[in-house]
Amino acid sequence: MTVYAVALSKGGSTKTTTAAEVAAALARRGRRVLAIDVDQQGNFSRRLGLNDDTEVDAVAADVLVGKASARAAAVPSPSVPGVDVLAGTHDLADIDHLPEVLTSLRDELPTIVGEWDDVVIDTPPALGMLTLAALAAADVVIAAVACETEAYDQLSRLVDVIDSRIAMRLRPGQQVHWIVPTRHDGRRLLDREVVEELEKVHPGKVTTPIREAVAAKDAYTAGMPVSVYMPDSGIADDYAAAMAQIITT
Ligand SMILES: Nc1ncnc2c1ncn2[C@@H]1O[C@H](COP(=O)(O)OP(=O)(O)OP(=O)(O)O)[C@@H](O)[C@H]1O
Numbered sequence: 001m002t003v004y005a006v007a008l009s010k011g012g013s014t015k016t017t018t019a020a021e022v023a024a025a026l027a028r029r030g031r032r033v034l035a036i037d038v039d040q041q042g043n044f045s046r047r048l049g050l051n052d053d054t055e056v057d058a059v060a061a062d063v064l065v066g067k068a069s070a071r072a073a074a075v076p077s078p079s080v081p082g083v084d085v086l087a088g089t090h091d092l093a094d095i096d097h098l099p100e101v102l103t104s105l106r107d108e109l110p111t112i113v114g115e116w117d118d119v120v121i122d123t124p125p126a127l128g129m130l131t132l133a134a135l136a137a138a139d140v141v142i143a144a145v146a147c148e149t150e151a152y153d154q155l156s157r158l159v160d161v162i163d164s165r166i167a168m169r170l171r172p173g174q175q176v177h178w179i180v181p182t183r184h185d186g187r188r189l190l191d192r193e194v195v196e197e198l199e200k201v202h203p204g205k206v207t208t209p210i211r212e213a214v215a216a217k218d219a220y221t222a223g224m225p226v227s228v229y230m231p232d233s234g235i236a237d238d239y240a241a242a243m244a245q246i247i248t249t
């Protein structure tokens with residue numbers, strides 16, 4: 001089982017869009033995937049096709065505090081066969097400060113091996129307990145960095161937090177494994193400079209850039225990963241190339 005977590009504390013940096021692509025790419029490879037939405041905004045759940053009418057017996061917050069099993073809470077994604085979802089709801093706001101949340105995913109996920117082949121966790125735009133829990137559990141940490149200075153700056157913060165809070169004891173040696181530059185427009189100087197700088201500072205960790213495309217937003221409205229919504233688009237090709245770099249199983 002490989003646990004992937006997508007993180008960056010900058011809001012709107014394309015974490016959820018990218019996490020949905022990781023889940024969809026794994027499912028396309030025949031893997032059974034558990035998608036865990038630990039953001040109370042619930043965008044990951046929504047992008048995987050859940051909506052207000054979806055019936056759930058339990059949600060991600062219940063699993064994180066041990067009130068429900070992942071099996072009991074998981075609901076099949078209506079838009080991506082092979083993916084089950086632990087729904088992100090406002091209940092997560094009530095548990096983001098609880099110390100026991102920190103190690104919950106790290107300790108629980110290995111117990112569900114066999115039910116799912118891989119896990120993908122989408123995190124909120126903050127470095128609170130829920131994000132730290134995901135970082136402590138992840139085998140592969142992916143930073144989704146929209147090509148803008150603010151997101152680039154937050155990448156240093158993510159690296160610092162992993163070094164100071166996670167890599168010493170919670171998850172020895174933890175690091176950012178992959179950086180996915182997104183909303184990239186090769187005609188813009190700033191975008192080219194951001195990718196160049198990322199490659200200079202993080203050699204070997206930067207994937208193919210993902211182009212800016214309105215299909216990403218339309219796909220969200222349709223409740224789908226963009227590669228499912230518009231499989232023949234340029235952005236789907238970009239994500240396929242990036243996922244081929246990240247997913248080695
Ligand atoms: N390549 C792209 N081109 C254009 N728009 C994009 C692209 N990728 C994502 N978006 C859009 O950018 C917005 C932010 O993306 P997303 O929700 O994935 O970011 P996020 O980091 O998860 O946000 P938050 O911090 O609120 O969780 C969304 O409207 C999404 O549809």
Ligand SMILES: [Mg+2]
Nearest residue numbers: 015016039043
């Ligand atoms: Mg998000």
